[in-house]
Amino acid sequence: MTRPYRSVLYIPGSKERALEKARGLAADAIIFDLEDAVAPEEKVAARATLARFLAEVDYAPRARIVRINGFDTDWGRADAAAFAAHPGVEAILVPKVNGPADLDAVAAVAGEKPLWAMMETAAGMLNAAAIAAHTRLAGMVMGTNDLAKELGCRSRADRMPLMAGLGMCLLAARAHGRVIVDGVFNAFRDEAGLAAECAQGRDMGFDGKTLIHPAQVEIANAAFAPSEAEVDLARRQIAAFNAAQAQGQGVAVLDGxxxxxxxxVSAQAVLARAEAIRLLEAGVQAFGVQRIAVGAE
Structure with a gap:
């Protein structure tokens, strides 16, 4: 059964209040961020704060991923070493992965922890297939803000300038069986805009979306979950095919x-995804889920 990654929420590793609130959010996964969300003068303290919280707070059943600083900084290697054997961390997210060598460098320090790759550079797009093929890689995260900056492209609601990169990474992830989640939507008060971008990502085939505010979780969870109509169709397709096979036929006809x-096979995947979401939500609910409104801190 495939684990859901509908909503993947960034939480600053330096903010104790945010780390405390995160335990009650309905996100499928949390990226505990030591990179972009933490000022240089706070990097060392943030690492210690996050290590303590992850040791003391049980964020399960959510996936727990730590985004470290790059190995070209003063903090990256120490970040990777600090969480290499940490029991509260499931994977390490490597920023600005340009090629497999960037993953090799982190893998040498990160013990047996699975790695995720931030796909946010032009080189990363061109090397997406090789990155996805890396034996330690478990998932890919689109860094659309950094990619747009590097490309020098204009911001458009349809994200047309980013489509080549999004598509290349998606193809690479699917070819090698990796999880892949879409980039963030910056205007967190624009619920309609978020819903539209989630729908676009879901239609493309992404597993979920990275988020910058708890208020975005509910919209992403709804967008990347099978609808009632999709679940109903999946069940009827399986029943129709089984009935056809029982009559010695290789195909069935349903709704024309x-x-x-x-x-x-696709229908079975829909039902498995729906069941995985049900089980995850039941587990998260046990922690007392908070619903965060737009505009809330």
């Missing part, structure tokens, strides 16, 4: 459309 084995 052919149902073949490949459709059944």
């Amino acid at each position: 459309r052919i149902v073949e084995n490949l459709h059944v």
